[in-house]
Amino acid sequence: MQVMVLFIGTKGKMMCGSHGENPQLLPTSKTNEVSIPKKYERVEGGSNGHYGQCVEAAIAGDGKKELSAPFEISGPLTESLLIANLSIRGIDVRKEKKRGNVDKYFEYPGKDVKMLWDAENMKVTNLDEVNQIVKRDYRTDW
Incomplete structure (x- = not known):
């Protein structure tokens, strides 16, 4: 199942996937016109990366691995x-x-x-x- 999120604001619309993956302005042609620096580091692998981090932290033990969440x-x-x-x-x-x-x-x-x-x-x-x-x-x- 693919998750899509739609944001509707006063200045336009934006869509993205789960965990904010692949954000795009609507119409999508506007995405290439705007360049916004990333404020937060993204977890590699998207939602699968979050699950992977959780497993790695459980294997490492309490407090031995830094998590993004x-x-x-x-x-x-x-x-x-x-x-x-x-x-x-x-x-x-x-x-x-x-x-x-x-x-x-x-x-x-x-x-x-x-x-x-x-x-x-x-x-x-x-x-x-x-x-x-x-x-x-x-x-x-x-």
Whole structure:
């Protein structure tokens, strides 16, 4: 699967592949007209290079190989993205309620709630229903 990213700005459009590979202005004829110096070093091999770095670092051992995306940066970034997914899933959490003569009525407690994340304890503090998505309580004997 090939990934394509499209940026639409006030001065034009730009596209690139995964991890910013092969950036091009649109229309592509504009790419040759503009020369912008690279600000950051690129990982050789694109996305495969990132995976290779990870494997090499694991083989070398903790702290023995420099990475382009060290865990000190990648870990909190990944956590914030997963929290965003959690908030999206939290909207769909529903509770069954009785209301007058209606047999089933559902309430969505996560709707319009700003979830508060406790990173140290790995849980949402103000909407307990979504914590089952973070960590499940498994049946005994498993």
